[in-house]
Amino acid sequence: RRLGFDEVIYGASKSVTLLLDILKEYTDKKENVLVTKLQEDKAKVLLETYKASFYDAESGIFILTELETSAEGSPKVGIVSAGSSDIGVANEAFYTLEYMGVKSRVIHDVGVAGLHRLLDKIEVLKTFDILIIVAGFEGALPTVVGGLLPQPIIAVPTSVGYGTAKGGETALHAMLSSCANGITVVNIDNGYGAAMSAFRMVKLLERK
Amino acid sequence: RRLGFDEVIYGASKSVTLLLDILKEYTDKKENVLVTKLQEDKAKVLLETYKASFYDAESGIFILTELETSAEGSPKVGIVSAGSSDIGVANEAFYTLEYMGVKSRVIHDVGVAGLHRLLDKIEVLKTFDILIIVAGFEGALPTVVGGLLPQPIIAVPTSVGYGTAKGGETALHAMLSSCANGITVVNIDNGYGAAMSAFRMVKLLERK
Amino acid sequence: RRLGFDEVIYGASKSVTLLLDILKEYTDKKENVLVTKLQEDKAKVLLETYKASFYDAESGIFILTELETSAEGSPKVGIVSAGSSDIGVANEAFYTLEYMGVKSRVIHDVGVAGLHRLLDKIEVLKTFDILIIVAGFEGALPTVVGGLLPQPIIAVPTSVGYGTAKGGETALHAMLSSCANGITVVNIDNGYGAAMSAFRMVKLLERK
Amino acid sequence: RRLGFDEVIYGASKSVTLLLDILKEYTDKKENVLVTKLQEDKAKVLLETYKASFYDAESGIFILTELETSAEGSPKVGIVSAGSSDIGVANEAFYTLEYMGVKSRVIHDVGVAGLHRLLDKIEVLKTFDILIIVAGFEGALPTVVGGLLPQPIIAVPTSVGYGTAKGGETALHAMLSSCANGITVVNIDNGYGAAMSAFRMVKLLERK
Amino acid sequence: RRLGFDEVIYGASKSVTLLLDILKEYTDKKENVLVTKLQEDKAKVLLETYKASFYDAESGIFILTELETSAEGSPKVGIVSAGSSDIGVANEAFYTLEYMGVKSRVIHDVGVAGLHRLLDKIEVLKTFDILIIVAGFEGALPTVVGGLLPQPIIAVPTSVGYGTAKGGETALHAMLSSCANGITVVNIDNGYGAAMSAFRMVKLLERK
Amino acid sequence: RRLGFDEVIYGASKSVTLLLDILKEYTDKKENVLVTKLQEDKAKVLLETYKASFYDAESGIFILTELETSAEGSPKVGIVSAGSSDIGVANEAFYTLEYMGVKSRVIHDVGVAGLHRLLDKIEVLKTFDILIIVAGFEGALPTVVGGLLPQPIIAVPTSVGYGTAKGGETALHAMLSSCANGITVVNIDNGYGAAMSAFRMVKLLERK
Amino acid sequence: RRLGFDEVIYGASKSVTLLLDILKEYTDKKENVLVTKLQEDKAKVLLETYKASFYDAESGIFILTELETSAEGSPKVGIVSAGSSDIGVANEAFYTLEYMGVKSRVIHDVGVAGLHRLLDKIEVLKTFDILIIVAGFEGALPTVVGGLLPQPIIAVPTSVGYGTAKGGETALHAMLSSCANGITVVNIDNGYGAAMSAFRMVKLLERK
Amino acid sequence: RRLGFDEVIYGASKSVTLLLDILKEYTDKKENVLVTKLQEDKAKVLLETYKASFYDAESGIFILTELETSAEGSPKVGIVSAGSSDIGVANEAFYTLEYMGVKSRVIHDVGVAGLHRLLDKIEVLKTFDILIIVAGFEGALPTVVGGLLPQPIIAVPTSVGYGTAKGGETALHAMLSSCANGITVVNIDNGYGAAMSAFRMVKLLERK
Ligand SMILES: Nc1ncnc2c1ncn2[C@@H]1O[C@H](COP(=O)(O)O)[C@@H](O)[C@H]1O
Ligand SMILES: Nc1ncnc2c1ncn2[C@@H]1O[C@H](COP(=O)(O)O)[C@@H](O)[C@H]1O
Ligand SMILES: Nc1ncnc2c1ncn2[C@@H]1O[C@H](COP(=O)(O)O)[C@@H](O)[C@H]1O
Ligand SMILES: Nc1ncnc2c1ncn2[C@@H]1O[C@H](COP(=O)(O)O)[C@@H](O)[C@H]1O
Ligand SMILES: [Mg+2]
Ligand SMILES: [Mg+2]
Ligand SMILES: [Mg+2]
Ligand SMILES: [Mg+2]
Ligand SMILES: [Mg+2]
Ligand SMILES: [Mg+2]
Ligand SMILES: [Mg+2]
Ligand SMILES: [Mg+2]
Known part of the structure; x- marks a missing residue:
């Protein structure tokens, strides 16, 4: 579970090729990463390569490795x-x-x-x-x-x-x-x- | 008491000279007239000439002949x-x-x-x-x-x-x-x- | 025939899934509802489910249950x-x-x-x-x-x-x-x- | 009486000093010149030097040498x-x-x-x-x-x-x-x- | 050859159905009409119905009845x-x-x-x-x-x-x-x- | 020392008369009040009436009753x-x-x-x-x-x-x-x- | 290798037909030319005609005749x-x-x-x-x-x-x-x- | 004669008091400084304190210590x-x-x-x-x-x-x-x- 800030990718204006390159880097480093504002057609391609990924079509949020457990306790x-x-x-x-x-x-x-x-x-x-x-x-x-x-x-x-x-x-x-x-x-x-x-x-x- | 619409003067961008000319026409016709958005310094000059006039500094409303009685009944x-x-x-x-x-x-x-x-x-x-x-x-x-x-x-x-x-x-x-x-x-x-x-x-x- | 105000849905930025959910709620309540600015492709899907609905393509107006009689008397x-x-x-x-x-x-x-x-x-x-x-x-x-x-x-x-x-x-x-x-x-x-x-x-x- | 186009001065953003310099050039050449959008306070200074000039306060038009006769015939x-x-x-x-x-x-x-x-x-x-x-x-x-x-x-x-x-x-x-x-x-x-x-x-x- | 002004249709935001209705009126009146800013896909439909029409794809100009002769003399x-x-x-x-x-x-x-x-x-x-x-x-x-x-x-x-x-x-x-x-x-x-x-x-x- | 939010006056577009009225209410209630974006000329008039007030010309902040002690501890x-x-x-x-x-x-x-x-x-x-x-x-x-x-x-x-x-x-x-x-x-x-x-x-x- | 400035074509708002005409002129003159902001679909058509051309999809840069050698020396x-x-x-x-x-x-x-x-x-x-x-x-x-x-x-x-x-x-x-x-x-x-x-x-x- | 970049003051939105403080620092350091976009009324006050200063009213340029010699050679x-x-x-x-x-x-x-x-x-x-x-x-x-x-x-x-x-x-x-x-x-x-x-x-x- 990450606490730092900067491993977040702005997905809207990157090509699929570029996104695949970037995700590869994270996979190689064995790190998770969040992508924002990813369009549905591009998400589909990424999901084919990364089966363990999560994507929410309403928001365009893509997470390289789906989170196992959701955050606990009463909502803050x-x-x-x-x-x-x-x-x-x-x-x-x-x-x-x-x-x-x-x-x-x-x-x-x-x-x-x-x-x-x-x-x-x-x-x-x-x-x-x-x-x-x-x-x-x-x-x-x-x-x-x-x-x-x-x-x-x-x-x-x-x-x-x-x-x-x-x-x-x-x-x-x-x-x-x-x-x-x-x-x-x-x-x-x-x-x-x-x-x-x-x-x-x-x-x-x-x-x- | 007037019911028609059109005898209203936009005061903001008229010179005092022009306004005095216009008010004179209404005085001559023995008609009342409403002036809107009149600046305070210009209003002062008009009030000197037209003693029976009304001016509200907050709104810039000027009425050539102050209304005698206010509207009656419960407010609509x-x-x-x-x-x-x-x-x-x-x-x-x-x-x-x-x-x-x-x-x-x-x-x-x-x-x-x-x-x-x-x-x-x-x-x-x-x-x-x-x-x-x-x-x-x-x-x-x-x-x-x-x-x-x-x-x-x-x-x-x-x-x-x-x-x-x-x-x-x-x-x-x-x-x-x-x-x-x-x-x-x-x-x-x-x-x-x-x-x-x-x-x-x-x-x-x-x-x- | 409704007289109140608030059962109106803004259709332009809702997904078909969301719209179907919302219309279901109204059907369940046995209430009619008006949807505005609905795009033609989304309307087509809704019309397949709700055969009694009305849709005007020029305006994007959708009514869940088509009105039986139009308003009467001389037009106001x-x-x-x-x-x-x-x-x-x-x-x-x-x-x-x-x-x-x-x-x-x-x-x-x-x-x-x-x-x-x-x-x-x-x-x-x-x-x-x-x-x-x-x-x-x-x-x-x-x-x-x-x-x-x-x-x-x-x-x-x-x-x-x-x-x-x-x-x-x-x-x-x-x-x-x-x-x-x-x-x-x-x-x-x-x-x-x-x-x-x-x-x-x-x-x-x-x-x- | 001039027919060409270009001897026109934009008066609004020139200092009085600059305007006096420019007008002097025209006086020296014995040419007339039109100044547009001249503010009233600046016009007053110019009119003191150039007594034969014309100025209209409503429009800000200044003419170095007032025109002797106005244009003739029916208005075009x-x-x-x-x-x-x-x-x-x-x-x-x-x-x-x-x-x-x-x-x-x-x-x-x-x-x-x-x-x-x-x-x-x-x-x-x-x-x-x-x-x-x-x-x-x-x-x-x-x-x-x-x-x-x-x-x-x-x-x-x-x-x-x-x-x-x-x-x-x-x-x-x-x-x-x-x-x-x-x-x-x-x-x-x-x-x-x-x-x-x-x-x-x-x-x-x-x-x- | 027309000289008056007003028989010109703005084509960009009219549906094909509406345009066909309007053109029909002109055909019935035996009058020619100019349509401006007509999109190519809509023009294609109109051209199928009106074979004698003219359309220029670069400008979107559509003329109901193609002009027979072009204007004469030296270009003005x-x-x-x-x-x-x-x-x-x-x-x-x-x-x-x-x-x-x-x-x-x-x-x-x-x-x-x-x-x-x-x-x-x-x-x-x-x-x-x-x-x-x-x-x-x-x-x-x-x-x-x-x-x-x-x-x-x-x-x-x-x-x-x-x-x-x-x-x-x-x-x-x-x-x-x-x-x-x-x-x-x-x-x-x-x-x-x-x-x-x-x-x-x-x-x-x-x-x- | 106050903790609630709402007793703050926006000073920029109120007349001196209105401001004096409002300050009087606070004086009567024996409450302090903060005024923001107050212009210097208007502040001068208020300071004449309210000698215990504070005014900072750079920011336009006016406080009806100057704070006696400043906040303590290390700055948060x-x-x-x-x-x-x-x-x-x-x-x-x-x-x-x-x-x-x-x-x-x-x-x-x-x-x-x-x-x-x-x-x-x-x-x-x-x-x-x-x-x-x-x-x-x-x-x-x-x-x-x-x-x-x-x-x-x-x-x-x-x-x-x-x-x-x-x-x-x-x-x-x-x-x-x-x-x-x-x-x-x-x-x-x-x-x-x-x-x-x-x-x-x-x-x-x-x-x- | 060219040093002058002006043989550059803005590709974004020209039709393929127009672009082919223009490129033909350069081919006839045996000159190279740079096209900017060329959309991918239009580039594809041009590349079919001009096999020796270069196109970069990320930037939309098109060069009629691909450069043989890249610029030399340390980058300036x-x-x-x-x-x-x-x-x-x-x-x-x-x-x-x-x-x-x-x-x-x-x-x-x-x-x-x-x-x-x-x-x-x-x-x-x-x-x-x-x-x-x-x-x-x-x-x-x-x-x-x-x-x-x-x-x-x-x-x-x-x-x-x-x-x-x-x-x-x-x-x-x-x-x-x-x-x-x-x-x-x-x-x-x-x-x-x-x-x-x-x-x-x-x-x-x-x-x- | 300075070659570095940063000793330049933006004069337009600083008060005279603040400007005097800043100029004092430079005088104390025995350094020259350039002030830009300085309004004429503020410049007048500064010039009274700093007699050796230079000010150009057209541009609002103020130089703490007037330059002794102007730059030499042919203009670049x-x-x-x-x-x-x-x-x-x-x-x-x-x-x-x-x-x-x-x-x-x-x-x-x-x-x-x-x-x-x-x-x-x-x-x-x-x-x-x-x-x-x-x-x-x-x-x-x-x-x-x-x-x-x-x-x-x-x-x-x-x-x-x-x-x-x-x-x-x-x-x-x-x-x-x-x-x-x-x-x-x-x-x-x-x-x-x-x-x-x-x-x-x-x-x-x-x-x-
Ligand atoms: N939806 C977003 N809105 C604003 N900033 C974002 C968003 N998504 C990512 N970023 C930030 O933008 C930068 C990503 O830029 P890039 O290298 O182009 O992916 C990172 O510093 C992110 O923290
Ligand atoms: N075309 C429209 N223009 C302005 N407001 C609308 C329109 N259609 C629906 N509304 C209002 O917007 C709200 C709908 O919000 P929503 O919950 O997103 O459907 C309701 O309060 C409607 O009264
Ligand atoms: N009121 C105006 N509006 C637009 N252009 C003007 C106006 N007055 C003068 N000009 C033109 O602006 C130029 C004047 O520029 P300047 O040398 O600054 O006086 C001349 O070419 C005039 O023809
Ligand atoms: N391209 C255009 N730009 C501006 N006005 C136009 C254009 N085409 C037609 N019009 C005018 O717009 C009106 C057309 O309105 P409509 O009844 O909607 O076709 C007519 O009065 C035309 O003269
Ligand atoms: Mg980055
Ligand atoms: Mg009028
Ligand atoms: Mg709602
Ligand atoms: Mg000029
Ligand atoms: Mg019309
Ligand atoms: Mg309030
Ligand atoms: Mg060209
Ligand atoms: Mg600084």
Whole structure:
């Protein structure tokens, strides 16, 4: 189980040939590695060569050697999504945390346009050390959660939406401009980065 | 008391000389006229010539002949602001409705980062036919209100905020991308336009 | 026939698997549901499972159980399109209103570059309580209509056009910056939102 | 009376010292010269040195030696403004044409939100060879005129407006995306450029 | 041979079904019609039904009934392209002028990075009444031509280029910001609009 | 000494009158309050009325009742600035943390263009629980620090720079696009938000 | 071996037919030619006709007649890439220099998030006359290199990244806003332009 | 006379107090220092304390101890400006090179709209090792020069212009998108950066 940071490959703009070369290096070193944002057609080719690998099509997460056991204990990180369309980004955060050995839990479809859906979940949300809040369209969910709960909040804008949602820019800007206190933000669709930020906090807690 | 639409002057980019010429025409015709977005220094000059005029410095609203009585009855339009910095835009809507003969009421500082402030006001908000929701920064208020209340909602983004708030663009885009149903939007800082839209609805109700 | 707001699914960024899961929930509850912006290839799969469903390829509207009777009485909402390329967005508004039980009528190809086409339609337009005006390219139609008619006007910019039309941004900004009074605007291509806004007004009229 | 093109100075970003140097060169050569977009405080200094000069504060046009007689005959170019706030840009076109020896006429405040104002002017507009149409906000006027009249049309977007008017960008993009046929466009607030384009056409007519 | 303006169809965002309906109307009326920006796959279907039609794949121009004779006399309009990649837009202008009965000539690949290519063509360019200048990338060609020649110049930015060329925006903005006098501009890739603007000038010359 | 979040006033767009009203409420309640982004001229007026207040001109931080003692113990939060021009934003974070009772330390002028300046400071940086990294221009500092150190990192882009620095947008986008793992970001110039995010983490550590 | 500049074809937006025509001209003249940004499907067709041609799929570089010998001597230009995803752009620079007769060397994957990877390479980098630095995402590499080494540095932003990386715009703006001294920049993904700039410097060195 | 890079202060966003502190450090170390983009009012205060300092108001360049002798020999760098409004940026490059001990020469007002002005200067331009080309508005000058001359070219876009010139963005994008080969670009108004890039080349030449 790895604790360091840097053996992560950005899969989206690498050719299959290049990816096979890189994975070979890891196999030779007998190390595991995480690949992010891997497209399905490329994943299929890699899975043919590496039968022990794991791939999640919703998020594009690929892990060279599937993790044997999932992280244990009560979940430290709560991953909250505003709509069911945000599932891919929530999964990216979830599997990255798994890979880093941190237990988390995903809670779906807690949009603010139906406030009761959020209010119903407040007690559960209080049990996590850290919250990752995933939202597209107008990205209002972190603002409302941030006004209700005291934990560190990492907001992840998603590219879900159309027109003025601008591929996630509006959610990004709304989260950064939030009136709620102390919300931090990562790149659009960057579930991986949110997980790594949570990982930094988890490690800080462990060091104390 | 006027009911038509078009005798309204955009004051921001006209010189004092031009404005004096235009006001003279209305005085000659013995008609009242509304001027919007008038800067304070220019207003001072006009007020010297036209002693019976009204000017509100927060909103920049100028009325050639101050209205004698305010609109009567229970308020039909609720104007809700997210923060006290939005007062100018809320006032622009309020005075425009007054000028058009429609009674409204302003409810300030109902931000979503402190949800209780909104929930405390829900019963009052239910009493209005039409809601004008004014918000800057991330502009999340109309989304939350839209999920709670069934009336027509006119959202007004304001230029309050900095950095990624982009002079109101983020609130505008967030309101347009809202997951809440059937929210309509007017230009940034356009309290006047929101009032005129409400006026169109009030007239429709009167015709029925 | 439903009157509430929230059982509407955004279809564009959900996988077929996820959509089938969601539709199953509604079938189990014996409730109908509206899906918006559903792509044709995904619709085909859903239609194989749900034979009683309705799908309109121009607008991407999918209704789980096709409506038996269309809304009755004289149409309350007029949906006006500037060009025949705007048909998809006009249809999205039309079918949403049908689903909400509100009768409307679509009037096509009333562009302002040939003013007579609009002037010929003015008498018909006067008969509606509410106008939804759909336009791409420079989006000038709501401005001209707004100067001629007193009803509530909901402007819908479309992504029809190229270059400086910027996928609907120019029409959006033009409508928001309109010199005509009291025009409100929804997101680019958001026929659904325009319909829901009209629905809020129709309900207000019914409550009075 | 000059016919060539290039002795025109862009005044906005030159220091008074630099401008005085440049004007001295022209005085020495005994030539006249046009300066555009000159700020009022800088103009005052130049006017003290050059008593025979002309300056129009609305447009920022400065002419080293005031023209003795204005251009003669019936006006060839009609300059139409949508609102009275557009006066500066209309004047820039007018004085540039005067300087180039071309007679023109300005017709103010012909907005499309009050269509009758335009329809009342159609007969006059037919009398010009070339039309320069100046508009801010949503910039819809050239589209409507272009659908009604057959002359060459040069559209000039102005920076009048706020919020989504984006300092003239929206009017610019709307004019460029116009559904009306064969409208050409110049830079925001570029009355000078519109006049020079009209001048090129006038010269072509003279050559024939 | 048609002289009026408005029977032109924007083909890019219409379905084949809709296009077939529209063409049928024109066939029934025994009128010819021009379609712009028609994609190749859709054109193929239309050509199967309408064997007498004309289609140019580079420009996407479709003409319902192929023109029998091309326009006669010496060419009045010179269409100059900066690079051979701009051929589609140049052709759009050319065929539109043909359709309107105006003879023109295309001169390719006259970029400014190799100035001699332009200087070699100056004598030919002098022979046209009107110049349409088509350029992508940085769009500098109209500026250089505008400094050398006195005719009316219609600049057409194209979407050729990558990165900072921004799909034609940079060429558009460069042409609008040109230091050369009196250049007018149309939308990105709008060869059709440039041709119609030239047509307005040609008609003005004929009326004189 | 306060621990909750919400008694913070955004000073930039409130009038002095409004601010005096708000401060009066706090004085009446005998509570302290923090005001952010307060302009110097407005601060002067408030300081005349409230002699016991504190104001820092570089950051615009105003505290109604100056804190008597500063936070004690070894600093938990390191605030690192890339250039001395970033002092205002660093101070905003520092004073906010002071107000919240959290000790921090500012380390100035650790730019990456002179890498030794950073490498010299690495040992000190290791001593903090949490790092706030403040940078303008290209905003590269958080990336380099993030590759060297394991703590939670809150990156704050500043509006320092010109041209392509775009008022802080470039630093913002660079920080969000960072290749370094797990960096989170707040709004441009938002030293306050960074401090509140650190405060959430400090509270989490205290709860454990 | 060629030394002049202009026989280079931009392949991306030309049709195969047009490209075959152009290549034919060069074959007829018995000259070699370089084509840039050629898509793989189009390259396949050209390679069928021109068996002696060279094509690199990563970069899209096509050379009509494959170079017989590669450039000799110690490499003058070092091409440094930040991530292995940047290989295409690095190759474009490499093959262009080969074509121009300049020896260069590519050093891959020297990102700044793992600073040691760069520091390990410093001695090698010192051996080159000129450095071309290729980076996507936040584009921080040229800033760090520029602070460590004195040679001319040509920075090439790439379109690698997602969300706020904005197709290379963020790297471009970060490089242009760099705090490091005297870094120059070329267009996004413009390996060709960087090579030609290096070529200009190499020629200058040869002339001395 | 200094040869290293880093003792340069960005003056624009530092307070006078901070600047005085920094200058004191240099005086104490008996070192000279260059300050860029210093506003005139702040410069006046510094000049009162440091009588031996040099300040150029056009460019905002401040040198702590005025250089005694200017650089000798024939100028190595030619600084070419497109318009006389670009003088400030040209001067910034000139004084930076002086400070670095490199002789250069400024050639003003060589715009491409009057091509002869450029062609008249070609012989002079050939005499420089390196060319810095400064241009605002559409920024076409480097493209034309780049097609005529073989030296390294550093293009500097300036913020001179209005509307679509977008504060220098259009010139920047045009220069980066240039069809001319091997032109490199620095930030808008960055005369300093262009000079430092030229300095890197001059040092390379000296090392050979
Ligand atoms: N989805 C992602 N978002 C942001 N950064 C990533 C992502 N995946 C990998 N990275 C980082 O990008 C770098 C990988 O670059 P590369 O060498 O091109 O694979 C590593 O430093 C990773 O930590
Ligand atoms: N076309 C649409 N435009 C805007 N909002 C929509 C659209 N379709 C559905 N919605 C809203 O978006 C939410 C659907 O989110 P989801 O849970 O992802 O299906 C619901 O609240 C709908 O009211
Ligand atoms: N208002 C204006 N808009 C656009 N171009 C202008 C304007 N005024 C002058 N010019 C042109 O800009 C150039 C002036 O540049 P300069 O040498 O800086 O005065 C000349 O070529 C003029 O033709
Ligand atoms: N390529 C084009 N660019 C701009 N406008 C066009 C183009 N093609 C057709 N039009 C205009 O757009 C309108 C066509 O609208 P539609 O009814 O959707 O076909 C007509 O008024 C045409 O004059
Ligand atoms: Mg949902
Ligand atoms: Mg408040
Ligand atoms: Mg039509
Ligand atoms: Mg008016
Ligand atoms: Mg060519
Ligand atoms: Mg420093
Ligand atoms: Mg890597
Ligand atoms: Mg000049």
